[in-house]
Amino acid sequence: MRSDIAFHAEGVTLRGWLYLPVRGTFPAPAIIMAHGFSAVKEQYLDRYAEVFAEAGFIVLVYDHRNFGASDGEPRQEADPWQQIRDYRHALTFACTLREVDSRRIGIWGTSYSGSHVLVVGAIDRRVKCVVSQVPGISGSASAQRRVRPDLVPMLLERFHADRMARFTGHPPAMIPVVSEDPLTPCALPGKEPWEFFHGTKAPAPNYRNEVTLRTLEMAREYEPGIYISKISPTPLLMIVALQDLLTPPDLMLRAYQEALEPKKLVLLQGGHFTPYIERFDEASAAARDWFRRHL
Numbered sequence: 001m002r003s004d005i006a007f008h009a010e011g012v013t014l015r016g017w018l019y020l021p022v023r024g025t026f027p028a029p030a031i032i033m034a035h036g037f038s039a040v041k042e043q044y045l046d047r048y049a050e051v052f053a054e055a056g057f058i059v060l061v062y063d064h065r066n067f068g069a070s071d072g073e074p075r076q077e078a079d080p081w082q083q084i085r086d087y088r089h090a091l092t093f094a095c096t097l098r099e100v101d102s103r104r105i106g107i108w109g110t111s112y113s114g115s116h117v118l119v120v121g122a123i124d125r126r127v128k129c130v131v132s133q134v135p136g137i138s139g140s141a142s143a144q145r146r147v148r149p150d151l152v153p154m155l156l157e158r159f160h161a162d163r164m165a166r167f168t169g170h171p172p173a174m175i176p177v178v179s180e181d182p183l184t185p186c187a188l189p190g191k192e193p194w195e196f197f198h199g200t201k202a203p204a205p206n207y208r209n210e211v212t213l214r215t216l217e218m219a220r221e222y223e224p225g226i227y228i229s230k231i232s233p234t235p236l237l238m239i240v241a242l243q244d245l246l247t248p249p250d251l252m253l254r255a256y257q258e259a260l261e262p263k264k265l266v267l268l269q270g271g272h273f274t275p276y277i278e279r280f281d282e283a284s285a286a287a288r289d290w291f292r293r294h295l
Contacts, residue, residue: 002049005060009089015069016041016062019053020099029104029295030058030097032090036111037078037188037219038177038211039197040068042204044276048108051284055292060094062086064113068206074172077212080116080222087113087120091127104128104295108287111247111272112136115224122230129294130231131287133239134272137225137251145248146189159217166214173213187211190245196273225255232260237290239266239275239283246272264290 005018021028031052035045041061049059064083065072087107095102106129109117114135121130136142147155162173176186178194197209228236236259240252256265266286268279275283 002046005062005093007062007089007093009065009086012065013071014062014065014086014089015071016060017046017049018097019049019057019059019061021053021056021058024056026099027101028056028058028099029106029291030060030094030100031106031108031291031295032087032094033059033061033108034064034083034087034090034113034116036109036113038067038076038207038215039111040204040207042068043197043200043207044280047276047280048284048287051288052108052291055288057291057295058094058097058100060090062090068204074212076174076208076210076215077172078112078215079218080112080224083113084116084119087116088124091120091124095126102126106130106291106295108133110134110275112219114247115222118224118231118236119227121234121236122227125234127234129235129237129291131237131239131290133275133283133287134241134244134247135224135238135252136219136222136247137228137255139220139222141251142246142248143220146246155216158213162213174210175213175216177209177211187216188246192245192271192273196276225251225258228255228259233262235262235264235290235294237264237266237287239268239286241268241270241272241274241279243270244272262294 001020002017006015049061052059063070066077094100107117108131110133114132117132121127178197179186238256
């Protein structure tokens with residue numbers, strides 16, 4: 001059973017869905033979920049939530065601030081540290097629900113939010129289980145691979161010009177998230193990102209194909225991988241797509257080696273977006289079983 005929910009997070013209202021299991025007793029264990037870079041909950045998170053709810057979990061799914069149904073300004077800006085704080089606000093909200101067993105709350109994240117749950121799992125001991133799917137590990141390392149070296153000075157100059165413009169009262173510069181044209185600058189270049197986001201326009205009409213340019217600057221500064229060894233003793237499951245071109249598998253695997261027990265690694269064939277579609281059954285079942293085991 002799904003219902004709409006809203007909760008306050010430092011003066012901003014975040015909105016999403018609450019799934020209650022059809023079977024089971026209350027209070028029940030809960031899972032907190034949010035999507036990745038620029039994405040909204042309608043882009044396949046309902047499928048994951050349904051799997052978890054069918055397994056007996058309460059599931060809280062929400063849109064990040066500045067995106068989708070949630071409030072927040074500037075629109076379409078993803079501040080990773082603010083999103084981390086909002087995961088913790090969602091945890092607090094879940095603890096106020098009479099249906100939720102506050103001693104058994106897990107967090108799930110994918111891509112950019114897969115990075116966030118590594119940090120939240122390390123710093124917030126209310127979290128009892130972590131599932132991180134195709135996470136970014138190092139903003140600087142990923143940026144070096146995603147942007148040609150000869151184009152970096154131009155990008156840095158755009159950051160500087162945007163900062164000067166904002167200082168004088170102008171709105172933030174924007175950049176497409178994806179583009180069908182390989183020559184158009186965008187946040188997530190390549191055919192696979194374009195096909196994923198373009199293919200989810202119908203179920204997610206409130207998705208917008210743009211982010212603030214400052215979003216990319218903040219992403220380059222973000223180093224969630226340094227927290228991974230601090231997650232233990234909270235159990236960690238990491239799901240890695242072996243042909244991932246957006247969050248490099250070698251960075252994920254190296255980070256996984258630094259994580260302490262209890263931990264588990266699941267390897268999927270395919271690219272960054274295959275856990276949502278072609279490998280959905282494998283990815284969702286692995287997460288469901290990990291939550292079952294530890295919550």
